[in-house]
Amino acid sequence: MAELKLPEEPGDFNPTAAGEYWINKRKIDHTDNTIHSNRKDLAPFLGWCVEHEIERVGDLTEWTIEQYEQYAHARDDWGAVTIKNKLQTLKQFLEFLGEKGAFDGYLHPAVTVPDLDRSQEVNTEKWDKTDALQQIRFMRDSPKWYGTFEHAVIEVAWFTARRVQAISGLDLADYVREPDDDDPADGPYLDFNHRGDQGTRLKNELDSEDPVEISEDVADVLDYHIARERNDKRDENGREPLFTTRQGRASIGKIRGATYIATQPCIRVACPHGENAKKCDFRKRDHASKCPSSRSPHRIRTGSIQWQLDQGIAPEDVSDRVDASVETIRRHYDVPDDRAKMENRRRKYTGVLEDSINDAEESADQTPSQEEDSNEETSEEADSGELDESNEDDGSTPPTV
Structure with missing residues (x-):
């Protein structure tokens, strides 16, 4: 591939040529997959610039970025995650151009990348x-x-x-x-x-x-x-x-x-x-x-x-x-349904809880006479109205699952 000729001023860069220049720079320290994704995500913006006859990156303004965002959100074939990815890539591209002096200041803060909630970001496309x-x-x-x-x-x-x-x-x-x-x-x-x-x-x-x-x-x-x-x-x-x-x-x-x-x-x-x-x-x-x-x-x-x-x-x-x-x-x-969550909890906790019950039973079997004496004392105290309530609110709580 022929070496890309740089313009006299960074603002004179044609958007398409500037995009190729940015991609080539990123090839130094990014994987092929990342480069492929960057190229794919930036392509719609570069095509949009051609359609709107924007021939210099120096002519880009906050308003043109606003117009492109409106275009992105209006596309029926782009979901929330796709829009986020494409605008995030655009933001990186504009930040690169700003660092090279293509604008009077920086333009990338004008890009509003959607802040998606977890339900929108979860990847549900999978081999079941x-x-x-x-x-x-x-x-x-x-x-x-x-x-x-x-x-x-x-x-x-x-x-x-x-x-x-x-x-x-x-x-x-x-x-x-x-x-x-x-x-x-x-x-x-x-x-x-x-x-x-x-x-x-x-x-x-x-x-x-x-x-x-x-x-x-x-x-x-x-x-x-x-x-x-x-x-x-x-x-x-x-x-x-x-x-x-x-x-x-x-x-x-x-x-x-x-x-x-x-x-x-x-x-x-x-x-x-x-x-x-x-x-x-x-x-x-x-x-x-x-x-x-x-x-x-x-x-x-x-x-x-x-x-x-x-x-x-x-x-x-x-x-x-x-x-x-x-x-x-x-x-x-990590988005199992409610039944899967229950099953995971069962695997993790049920055995521990059951062991606790078994341990208690073994302890009880080892001291039958003490248990009987305790029951007799409790019965007598209950009859006389003197049952000790000091442990009713001792700050302890049952285990939760």
Whole structure:
């Protein structure tokens, strides 16, 4: 790509060229996914500038920002979260231009980013665990699907809830089936590593690095896949990827395509949309994402995080497993319904409360004579009207659940 020619003054920048300049600057210290999101979120504003014949960023004013916000809120195809993301990106873009001196002062404070409540921000688009567990169980029992590329990918995606670029970046050596004596792990795991200088980045770079334990069943699928399905190839850096194609490392697009295929319910049941699975175009890899029932890696990640929380795993532990902050986990994923909340409380507290009752019974069984004496004394005191009420309001309260 040719080097972008800078104008004499920053305010003379054409909005589209300024957007490209900002994006290129961010490529230095941001992931490909972040750059993709920034470009997508800023594009409507740059297009709006073209339609309104705004040829210089220096001509932008608080009023033009107000007009764009009105346009954004009036779009029927943008939900609250979409509007927030796009305006947040615009605010960052304008702040960058302000720092370069494109305006007389700063313009980014004029952008009003919506303050959404939790119900609006919660990510409810997910691969539902009921469908997910049935699908995975089916693939484990199917001679046709067991150990295939799609099956192995979906097992790792569901069990670890890691992002698609993290799964694509796994090497064969990152899969540890039998930890050695010096390894504190006592079971199989996948070791996620940031290797940005070799083309496989993690979203939060070194902070994303973590070994994530997997079950023996998931390990069995990986063993089968490696032995019978995996192409013995190296990537352009000489590394041996865990997931490969005939050319080398399986790309992010290849991994994503596998999830679309693996989540289609028609591989195990009749098509819920009334189509003939053998003739449906959505069964073809290039069109699988168009199936209404197929799920993207992000929806798999969302469903898996909710599933892990529903199993009673603490948000702090889920955070380490899936590479997401505890705040993000609580705000966007930890939203079980009332029955799920009850079940989580049952797992956490019912045993403790029951143990308390059992302990009390054991204590009572050990001192029957004292109990009888106490009952006799209480009865006599009650008859004489002298029952001691000193413990009625001692500040103690019963346990609450």
